Amino acid sequence: MSVIEVPAGSPFGLENLPYGVFSTAGTGQRVGVRLGDTVIDLAALLSGDAPGDHEDGEDHEDGGNSDNSVFAAPTLNPFLAQGPARWAAVRRRVSELLAGDVPDAACHPVDEVTAHLPVRVGDFVDFYASEHHASNVGQIFRPSAPPLMPNWKHLPVAYHGRAGTVVVSGTDIVRPRGQRGPRGEDTPAYGPSLRLDIEAELGFVIGAGSRLGDRVGVDEFDEHVFGAVLVNDWSARDLQDWESRPLGPHQGKSFATSVSPWVVPMAALRAARVPLPAQVPEPLPYLRGRAAGWEPWGLDVDLVVDWNGATVSRPAARELYWSPAQLLAHLTANGASIRTGDLFASGTVSGPERGQRACLLELTWNGTEPITVNGERRTFLLDGDRVTIYATAPGPDGTRVGFGDVTGTILPARP
Structure with a gap:
């Protein structure tokens, strides 16, 4: 003893x-x-x-x-x-x-x-909850149009991911192959992704499920969500760009999503709850709490993104527009059931400053503005690159609560 x-x-x-x-x-x-x-x-x-x-x-x-x-x-x-x-x-x-x-x-x-891998993941849903990320992506791909689509501030946009490719931190990531369609061209090529990217996110693990046909309200979050993890939603931007005309991500995302091995209980994150940015227009009633004076809360989690050992970004989850409880409420708004072990994530946790952008697409403005990593000018990931995401949050009495890290190393595409 x-x-x-x-x-x-x-x-x-x-x-x-x-x-x-x-x-x-x-x-x-x-x-x-x-x-x-x-x-x-x-x-x-x-x-x-x-x-x-x-x-x-x-x-x-x-x-x-x-x-x-x-x-x-x-x-x-x-x-x-x-x-x-x-x-x-x-x-x-x-x-x-x-x-x-x-x-x-x-x-x-x-x-x-x-x-x-701490849980057997049944379903994985990834949201798009950062206004800064969504606005940057909109400016990159639709420079002559408003950065946000008309629905963005009315519902938490998401895609349904591939649970079978969720892997634990430390698992090597094989560069994916797929169809690449250069902008302005209608004929694709097939081969290894040339614009391999990361997305630093927060993920939430379902503990208690719900019945098919039932909805989970924002006030019921703590009855269903056990804890939080770090997520790196690896993204092949060239594959994603070509296949998302007009539908959403598929092979550009489904090849791998890494999560940290430690699930931080939501009970350990009480001191990290903070008000979210103002939500204008007011969300529809199912995205608001029933209690008088209810306010959406976010999590004051500070993330650090290291690329080959060099820190390239410090995103802040407190900047997210949609709250974790609103994400869950929208996920089940149509009666979709949730099950023990299901994972849903925030999407890229980008902030307002360039040093808070949580993916390389934004950091390098789709490769047009390279950043310096260990003395080299870089845009997207090369074989052998290693990315590690860390995070901590405020705990009680001035302490810090750690998530550990989520790490992955890029391996060459297989034949």
Whole structure:
């Protein structure tokens, strides 16, 4: 038994406790939480724990399900399916236990474990929630027209992604092949993408699902969403440009989407909630809360984008126009169901300044304004390039809550 030492200033303190799935040389995949530089095996920590095994001697509400075998599962899905009361009860209990002596058998140095995709993703929907990003893209591709399409401030625009190509941080990204159609030409060529890009985003993991035909209101976000991750929605801009005339993204997006291995519980992000920019015109009623004085909230998450080790952007999620709760409300507005493990993301988290643009399309203005990376003038990604996105958010009492990172390295296209 020993007390886990948390380095000063660590964004992985007791106020965070993000969940992930890990393995070691001696164990299969299982659920853990991170505290400082230690990953705690929850199945081992909570083995033998039962209602009433708490410091205050009282049984705590757990939603009627105290089955700790879910932490020996290879994904977070079984635990997430137990619902918000159970999430809260486990968070309280784990916080109690980790504040004292912890069994050595439950502890693993973070650099000695292998991180895995934390959830089995059933559906992936990616939104377009940044007005700055949407406006920049509009100016790039429609310079003689208004930057925003007429519907943009009335609904959170999105596309439905490919869940089977969501991968965990550290997975190499093979350059995709597809049809490329140069602007002004009607005949495409097939081959490797020549304008491979990134998109730094926030993602949200569904814990408790909903029935087909039901709608999830903005006031019901906390009943369904367990936590947040970092997302890099890799984008082949030349493939996307050609295929999106007139429909939306398909092969330009579906080849890979990377997520961070740690799911930060929404309970750890309470102090990070901030007002959103003014929404004008006022959204339709289903995108507004029912409670008097309801205001949409965003998350004050600071992101950092590194390209081959050089920081090229510092996006701020507080600049997003649409709130996470509004994204979920719109996703289900037509009665579409959500399921445990589903992932929806914000879209590119760009801010008003050039140094806050969260994709290379914007940073280099579609390749016409190269940026300097480690002394080289660069536009889009080359084989061998490595991109890492980090993020932190305010925690209670002046602390910071960390998301870790999402990293990927570009490999050459396959024959």
